[in-house]
Amino acid sequence: MLKKLIVQVNYQGVNRIEQEILFSLISDKLIAIGCLSVSNISGDNELHQPLQHIEIIVDGKIHNSQVKKCFEPLTRITNLDELRLINSKNWVESYKDSVKPIVISNSFFIAPDWIKAPKENKELSVIRINPGMAFGTGLHPTTQMCLQLISRLPLSNKNVIDFGCGSGILGIACAKKGAKSVTFIDNDFVALGIARENIIKNSCQEVEHKITSALTKSSKKADYIFANILLNPLKNMAKTINSKVKSRGQVFLSGILIDQVESLLKSYEEHTEKKLIKIVELRMQQWACVQITYR
Ligand SMILES: C[S@@+](CC[C@H](N)C(=O)[O-])C[C@H]1O[C@@H](n2cnc3c(N)ncnc32)[C@H](O)[C@@H]1O
Numbered sequence: 001m002l003k004k005l006i007v008q009v010n011y012q013g014v015n016r017i018e019q020e021i022l023f024s025l026i027s028d029k030l031i032a033i034g035c036l037s038v039s040n041i042s043g044d045n046e047l048h049q050p051l052q053h054i055e056i057i058v059d060g061k062i063h064n065s066q067v068k069k070c071f072e073p074l075t076r077i078t079n080l081d082e083l084r085l086i087n088s089k090n091w092v093e094s095y096k097d098s099v100k101p102i103v104i105s106n107s108f109f110i111a112p113d114w115i116k117a118p119k120e121n122k123e124l125s126v127i128r129i130n131p132g133m134a135f136g137t138g139l140h141p142t143t144q145m146c147l148q149l150i151s152r153l154p155l156s157n158k159n160v161i162d163f164g165c166g167s168g169i170l171g172i173a174c175a176k177k178g179a180k181s182v183t184f185i186d187n188d189f190v191a192l193g194i195a196r197e198n199i200i201k202n203s204c205q206e207v208e209h210k211i212t213s214a215l216t217k218s219s220k221k222a223d224y225i226f227a228n229i230l231l232n233p234l235k236n237m238a239k240t241i242n243s244k245v246k247s248r249g250q251v252f253l254s255g256i257l258i259d260q261v262e263s264l265l266k267s268y269e270e271h272t273e274k275k276l277i278k279i280v281e282l283r284m285q286q287w288a289c290v291q292i293t294y295r
Helices: 016-032 064-069 088-098 141-152 169-176 189-201 231-236 238-244 258-270
Strands: 002-010 037-040 051-059 076-086 102-104 108-111 125-128 159-163 181-185 208-212 222-228 245-257 276-284 287-294
Touching: 002 064, 016 037, 016 051, 064 076, 102 141, 108 141, 108 169, 125 169, 141 169, 141 222, 141 245, 141 276, 141 287, 159 169, 169 181, 169 189, 169 222, 181 189, 189 208, 222 238, 231 238, 231 245, 231 258, 238 245, 238 258, 245 258, 258 276, 258 287
Parallel strands: 108 125, 159 181, 159 222, 181 208, 222 245
Antiparallel strands: 002 051, 002 076, 037 051, 102 108, 245 287, 276 287
C-alpha cells in the first residue's frame, strides 16, 4: 500500500532560484530512500512565499521520520500530514498514464519500459529509464542540454566519463552513439546500483565500462567528460576533471545557473596551464550547460 504525505516547508530567507535548487536536492534524497513521486503542489499564490507544500507518494513501509530526515539540514518542515492511503494499483496505473516519452534532437527517445518506441524512425536511439529511482530520467533541463550536445558529437571510438552519473543516462546515451568505453561515477551507492541496472536494461553491457564512486590516479583519461552536478561540487572537481581529459578532449559542465557560468569557468582556468575555450553554451530556463576544450 502507498501513502501520500503533504509536507509544508519553510524556505524563509531563500530566494526563488535557491528554492528550486533545494527542491531538486531534497527530491533526489527522497527518491533515493524509495519515494515514488515528489511534487511541489503549492498554488500560484504560494509560489513566491516562504511556506510551500510538497506532495510525496511513498510506500507505506517507509517511516515518516525517514522522509523528514531528507529535508534536513536543507530546510525546515513546519507540518507533515499523512492524508490518506492510496490503492496502489489504481495509483500506479494512473501514474503510468501520465508519464510521457522525451525525444531529444530527433536522436534519443527516452521512456520507461511500458511506453512503446516508434518503429518507423530509425534515427532514434531508445533509452529505457524507469522514473523514481535516481536523478536522470531525462526530464530535467540540465540533462536534456547534455543529451542535445551528445547527439551532435562524433562518439565512435571515444572514451567517455559520466561524472555524477545518477541513473547513467548520459553514459548510456554515449554508449548508444558508439562510444568505445564509458566510466560511470557517482558518490551515491544507490545511484551506482541503478546505473548498473540501466546499463543492462539498455543492452550497453557489451561496451567497455566501469562503475565507480570516484576517479583515481590510475583512471584513464577521456575524450569527453560529462558532469551534470551543481556549482560547488563542479568547482571542487575542477582539478580532477582537468587532469582526466585528453589533450584534445572536451568537458561538458551542466547543473549550473546562467549567472554561475563565468565563476565556474574561472575555477577551471585556475587549475590548468592551458587556455580554456568555451565552444558552446546552451541555455534552458534558468539553467546553462557549457562545452569546453583546452589549447
Ligand atoms: C543532477 S544529478 C545528474 C544525473 C545524470 N548525470 C543526469 O545528467 O541526469 C547529479 C549526480 O551527481 C552525483 N554527485 C554529486 N556530487 C558528486 C561527487 N562529488 N562525486 C560524484 N558524484 C556526485 C549525485 O549523487 C547525483 O547522482
